[in-house]
Amino acid sequence: MMLDKEDLGLSLSLSFPPHHPHHHHAPLHLNLMPSSVSSSSSSAAVTNHKSSSSSYADLNSDPTAIPFLRGIDVNRLPAADCDEEPGVSSPNSTVSSISGKRSERDQPATTGSGGEDLDADEEDGDTSRKKLRLSKDQSAVLEDSFKEHSTLNPKQKTALAKQLGLRPRQVEVWFQNRRARTKLKQTEVDCEFLKRCCENLTEENRRLQKEVQELRALKLSPQFYMQMTPPTTLTMCPSCERVAVPPSSTSSPPVVAATRVGSSPLPMMGTAAAHHHRSMAAINPWAVGGPFNVLRPRS
């Protein structure tokens, strides 16, 4: 069934939930960060999809137990009955009347999937849909809710909608869009991270190739042999003839001098990385706390 990103080994998972049904949609899965990243966005919260909704239901049985509803009187009626009058559904909102194509197009279609969509368009006889701009207060409450849970179960959605004077569908859409924004932002961060990694590896590769050239020169110049570092500082792998320089004998940054003696230089990626010499971890940019760790977003 579903594979956790940990199971995948690599998993680029740009901070999206491991159990998400749309794992096939994930464009990348390269776990570049600790799974704890962006806890507010999704990784933890979205695991509730379907399976854990019951736990939310339990929470909702006692509204006061819902973290994100702190200070919200769930029993209080919305400022307006949103299902009847969208124009006043959000007293604090900026509402503008539109007459664009969207309004015309939406009229019959309305529901994307959920049954609650139905109530989104049944409100008035006016065929035009009002485009609503959420107020700052509404957005703030939604943001707070999102920090607690990036997904909502139906009860939470309904409670939040009532509290904010919005339709449940609006709350649902807001969360969907918010998740999309979060993911987009994370993708941007990860792209930047990969870019830095690529640059760093390129530089490392350049440096190592230069080092190989120097070592070859030394090997071909007996007069310099005597000046070489004592062989005890080098470790030769008997199976592959690679020379690994102990960290103590290397200059900073740590070097992986996994160089096949007498052969042409090999690209770093795909060879050294795949090699069994775990010394590669010394410069493993994916490693937690690695050189680019500073780029990781803080949750």
Place this chain on the structure above:
DNA sequence: TTTTATACGCTGGTTACATCA
């Protein structure tokens, strides 16, 4: 037990309006 239909929620992508420089 397996298959099928249905409901539901999610994502990625898109559209169109609101706002701002």
Place this chain on the structure above:
DNA sequence: GGTGATGTAACCAGCGTATAA
């Protein structure tokens, strides 16, 4: 006031999962 860029509410299509028949 007109215009392009940006943000975002709302939507659609497609998919996976849960559930009941």
